Amino acid sequence: MVDTSERTIRRVACIGGGTIGASWAACFMARGLDVTIADPAPGAADAARRIIDGAWVALERLGLAPGASPDRWRFYSDPVAATDGVDFVQESAPERYEIKLDLLRRLSAALERDVIIASSSSGLLISRLQEACNYPERCVIGHPFNPPHIVPLVEVVGGLKSARWAVDAAMNFYRAIGKHPIEIRKEVPGHLANRLQAALWREAIHLVAEGVATVADVDAAISEGPGLRWALMGPHLTFHLAGGTGGMAHYMEHLAPAMTGWWPHLGSPTLTPELQRRIIDGLTEETRGRSVEELARRRDEFLIRVLEARRQVDPPPVDEPGPSDVPSAD
The missing domain is CATH 3.40.50.720 (NAD(P)-binding Rossmann-like Domain)
Structure with a gap:
């Protein structure tokens, strides 16, 4: 070793x-x-x-x-x-x-x-x-x-x-x-975060395929809702807060059964050429002529502001390595 x-x-x-x-x-x-x-x-x-x-x-x-x-x-x-x-x-x-x-x-x-x-x-x-x-x-x-x-x-x-x-x-x-x-801690294709993204995108595509909502409205359902909370806390902690003063224990007892009842109805769409075209056309409408470069600049500016805001809300503990520490493998 x-x-x-x-x-x-x-x-x-x-x-x-x-x-x-x-x-x-x-x-x-x-x-x-x-x-x-x-x-x-x-x-x-x-x-x-x-x-x-x-x-x-x-x-x-x-x-x-x-x-x-x-x-x-x-x-x-x-x-x-x-x-x-x-x-x-x-x-x-x-x-x-x-x-x-x-x-x-x-x-x-x-x-x-x-x-x-x-x-x-x-x-x-x-x-x-x-x-x-x-x-x-x-x-x-x-x-x-x-x-x-x-x-x-x-x-x-x-x-x-x-x-x-x-x-x-x-x-x-x-x-x-x-x-x-x-x-x-266990090898799986896609690791962790991409698997979570894949699961969400699969359902997002299913909802578009079934005519439940437009591409733009599916995106807004995340960016104008849970996505704002996810910039600070993940799904488990989010639902812990949803349980009120009882936390996750209350959520598991009173709210989780309703959510798990939706699981059998979640979709597993086939990304056919026709469905791909619907997604692409929907994004053309959503972006309204803005280039990928412009959208990336907007994304990066937003990410920087989120990180700056998070530092004010939840500064790193003083005993953890900070950005200015000398990096080493010890």
């Missing part, structure tokens, strides 16, 4: 410089770390620079660590070269087993055995990805939510061969850079 207690993380390799990888890179640099970015795609360096520059505006508002700079990165087309001398690897290659397996095989052969490899995969199983790796015990999932430089959540998943020290070190590292890591 390898102990990472003596490895302080100062330099991170971001393998993949697209939307997720470059956003991760910006996040790491905002915490005062040095970063290497590797991506073989033509024009990838310029694309990464645009993403980093755009992310830095938000990161400045959220707070930078001493020494933070958007220029603390070097670019490589060769992913193996980008890992020379790094202390942590964040892999964000395309979501396909064959691509990641080949990549992880090459990376793991070049890295020291106590350097953690964290995959940003949104739903692949780390146990399968470990099959290609030297020292598979140091491989974990470190799945962010888009955009990684803003959204705090990181899902950490260990596989069949992951060592306890690797999971703990990944959790400590993400926590030290100001993220909110959660450990997924």
Whole structure:
């Protein structure tokens, strides 16, 4: 077993410089770390620079660590070269087993055995990805939510061969850079948050398919209602409050039977071409000509304001690592 207690993380390799990888890179640099970015795609360096520059505006508002700079990165087309001398690897290659397996095989052969490899995969199983790796015990999932430089959540998943020290070190590292890591204790496709999203979207599509509501009204049913509460607390705590002074015990006894009675009527729609077109047309009507870029800017501004408001309502405990703490794997 390898102990990472003596490895302080100062330099991170971001393998993949697209939307997720470059956003991760910006996040790491905002915490005062040095970063290497590797991506073989033509024009990838310029694309990464645009993403980093755009992310830095938000990161400045959220707070930078001493020494933070958007220029603390070097670019490589060769992913193996980008890992020379790094202390942590964040892999964000395309979501396909064959691509990641080949990549992880090459990376793991070049890295020291106590350097953690964290995959940003949104739903692949780390146990399968470990099959290609030297020292598979140091491989974990470190799945962010888009955009990684803003959204705090990181899902950490260990596989069949992951060592306890690797999971703990990944959790400590993400926590030290100001993220909110959660450990997924059993491997399932899609991890945790994406499965919850998938369940909600399935019912949202079913309601559109059945003519219950328009695409815009289904979206409003979340954004103008429970989604506002979910920015502060999850479904269990939300229903705990719904139980009044009796909390969840009262909810379970008096309100849960009605909700569980709806479960058999929840839908399992087939996403036919016709239904896909209805969803797309509905979104065209809902967005009223606003571009994806404009909507993303609006989303990011809202997320930043929500995070700023949450800090005022519920500041982090003083004994927990804050955004300015020196990140390490100890």
